[in-house]
Amino acid sequence: MLIRLKSIDRKEESIMFNFPYDESEISNVYNQLDIEISAAHNCYIEEVVYDSDMNEVLKGKECNIDELNFLFKRMDSFDIKERKVFFASAFAENPKTIAELINISFNTHCYSLVSDFNNLETVGKDLYLSEKQAVAVKELDELDGESFAMGVIKNNPNSRITPYGVLYKNINEPEQIYNGKQFPQ
Template structure:
């Protein structure tokens, strides 16, 4: 569990609240949806859940408290964050703080590009800082020969002396020219393998061109409620009007 969120109905606070774990475990998905439906919230598409409280290692998410969010977006964000290592977690939190992001769409998009930033949490090892910065500038990878030839300390000093860092509660962050690209458009979640699955199916509407980017991804097996809500997000209501493509098995 990456996040524990206490959610309520923004229009009817008297209905009470529901505490939901994110990512929602597959065997608890239907139950969690029922809890939210009892409060008349939890729509698959609309942002109708007021975040009364959020508890997570990712303390930067506290800024979403008192906002109204979409439960499926919060679930997808939690899945993305669950895969991050310590370095990526620092990059995500520092950049979210620097850019003052709080909308879930922006936070989701940040998970796809925050790895470009450099965050310094410990200034005692300049060589390590230089190596990490070099890796961040080169897509997160470098050959052994490249790293052996690198003047790590010099690279770190040059970065620090540039004065382009921003102090955050998560370290000093250098954005390295990172741009927040719109990988997630606010409706169709990018394909993301969170758990091992047997079959991956791409679902599109026949009214869309075959190369459309408006794809609803199904990672089978899935519980029926999850499938139904995924199709609803994609605007797919008539089974005769869908196109299925087996992407992976």
């Protein structure tokens, strides 16, 4: 992903980088920005190029290069549905730091996103599956998806309208996976 970064003092012109990097290559980013390796915020995100969703989430944030690299590696592992849930969650939660975004990336299972309400049977089964994460085929086949969907729509006080659809907080509780120091395995 192409991203324009500046050193934290923002005095120099921004430099374009293509994240994520292998661990052996990340030192090149530090060298080009003329900054030292640190756990503190050490760069400023000017722009994410060619990805308006990611630009909306990251533009203008101060960050740590290693955290940014880790986040982009996480994002590379997401399928289209997971990306939409991540961006909807980021929109709803309005995280201020890359560390918070990393934790959101590990907690997408705590949210259910509905973009199309035309078939409530399918919506209900999708909501159920995203909440339970794994169920037997027979259990899902026997589920009254429409009733489940209507129950979530009527009774969920944590719904948020986002540019990606309606985001529902499900029964899964978010965990702080990343502590700001050691990256999760």
